[in-house]
Amino acid sequence: MYYLNPRIENLYRIFDQNERKDFLRLDLNENPGGLPQDFINDVLKDITPQFVAQYPETLHFAEVLAKFLKTDIAHLCLVNGSAEGIRYVIQAFTSENGRIVGVVPSYFMFQVYSEMYGRDFVKVPYNDDLTMSVDNIINELTDDTQLLILLNPNNPMGNVYSDDEFKALLQVAKQKQITVLIDEAYHYFYPKTFIEYALNEEHVFVTRTFSKLFSMAGCRLGYVVGWPEGIRMVQKFCTPHNTNAFAMKFAEAVIENPEVLQSLIDKFNEGRKYLTDTLDANGYEHKGDAGNFIFIKTKTDAQKIVERMKSEKKILIKSYPNVGNFGTCLRVSIGEKIYMQQFCNALFELDK
Numbered sequence: 001m002y003y004l005n006p007r008i009e010n011l012y013r014i015f016d017q018n019e020r021k022d023f024l025r026l027d028l029n030e031n032p033g034g035l036p037q038d039f040i041n042d043v044l045k046d047i048t049p050q051f052v053a054q055y056p057e058t059l060h061f062a063e064v065l066a067k068f069l070k071t072d073i074a075h076l077c078l079v080n081g082s083a084e085g086i087r088y089v090i091q092a093f094t095s096e097n098g099r100i101v102g103v104v105p106s107y108f109m110f111q112v113y114s115e116m117y118g119r120d121f122v123k124v125p126y127n128d129d130l131t132m133s134v135d136n137i138i139n140e141l142t143d144d145t146q147l148l149i150l151l152n153p154n155n156p157m158g159n160v161y162s163d164d165e166f167k168a169l170l171q172v173a174k175q176k177q178i179t180v181l182i183d184e185a186y187h188y189f190y191p192k193t194f195i196e197y198a199l200n201e202e203h204v205f206v207t208r209t210f211s212k213l214f215s216m217a218g219c220r221l222g223y224v225v226g227w228p229e230g231i232r233m234v235q236k237f238c239t240p241h242n243t244n245a246f247a248m249k250f251a252e253a254v255i256e257n258p259e260v261l262q263s264l265i266d267k268f269n270e271g272r273k274y275l276t277d278t279l280d281a282n283g284y285e286h287k288g289d290a291g292n293f294i295f296i297k298t299k300t301d302a303q304k305i306v307e308r309m310k311s312e313k314k315i316l317i318k319s320y321p322n323v324g325n326f327g328t329c330l331r332v333s334i335g336e337k338i339y340m341q342q343f344c345n346a347l348f349e350l351d352k
């Protein structure tokens with residue numbers, strides 16, 4: 001008898017990310033500008049037929065990355081984008097019907113994976129004023145919870161946890177033997193990190209990506225940080241040669257050229273300042289100081305603005321429904337000033 005996994009049959013997925021190249025892409029928190037062209041050309045000079053022909057070698061890059069993170073390779077699992085690492089942690093550290101606690105709204109793949117593998121995803125919503133109450137998270141950490149997912153900072157809300165809040169969460173998680181996954185996709189836009197916990201404690205993982213500040217979303221590269229035995233378990237899920245040779249080559253080049261990284265940060269900061277100053281000057285409420293994205297409360301219908309931005313202005317942004325007292329609002333990726341100017345001009349024209 002033919003078999004189809006009913007969970008997959010009923011799973012709702014959105015695959016609308018193609019044909020975006022002719023748009024200003026402010027919808028998926030990529031860097032709309034990207035790495036400098038001469039830097040790309042320089043890296044490509046080293047690509048030989050041999051390099052393309054052979055399976056990717058991970059050891060060298062893992063060592064470069066470990067040095068960059070001041071750790072060793074036993075603490076790292078390279079993955080094809082952090083979305084893959086998140087999936088492996090869920091697969092390895094939760095069971096069928098297992099309880100996973102996470103905040104909403106948040107990165108949607110946590111819920112997608114939970115559904116895909118028949119896990120019970122328990123949602124902790126934000127307060128109406130868009131703050132997150134750590135007590136509300138702790139209240140959901142029951143004895144049968146298997147995984148707590150936190151984001152530092154959260155996408156799309158841009159909230160972060162203080163050291164005390166994080167320690168309180170971790171203490172309860174430890175008491176109840178709950179694995180903790182901290183998604184740090186937006187690290188570097190917000191420097192505070194909980195990676196030390198993933199390096200020094202058991203049952204704490206951090207996932208990171210090269211898609212955001214490193215501006216390499218097209219390459220697909222991320223990593224999971226954790227204690228060596230946990231990392232070995234995560235690694236077992238990886239498909240053979242899961243990380244791309246080109247991705248590792250580019251990532252190594254960025255790591256070895258700190259001035260490139262700094263220039264990405266500087267351009268981003270200039271874009272963010274321009275955007276927030278301009279929104280303030282035009283009477284817009286906004287939220288999100290920590291990632292490379294911002295929530296904007298519109299004056300008219302947010303969903304219509306998303307549609308008109310796409311059809312009339314060739315700008316892609318996202319809307320989110322029921323976001324506290326912001327209602328339905330926009331989430332916009334932040335990039336260099338020129339792109340923020342383009343977005344603001346379009347917003348002020350359409351939002352009236």
Ligand SMILES: Cc1ncc(COP(=O)(O)O)c(C=O)c1O
Nearest residue numbers: 081082083107155185209211222
């Ligand atoms: C919070 C968060 N985590 C993880 C990811 C996945 O990133 P990637 O798979 O490109 O590493 C994203 C992508 O937008 C994200 O917003």
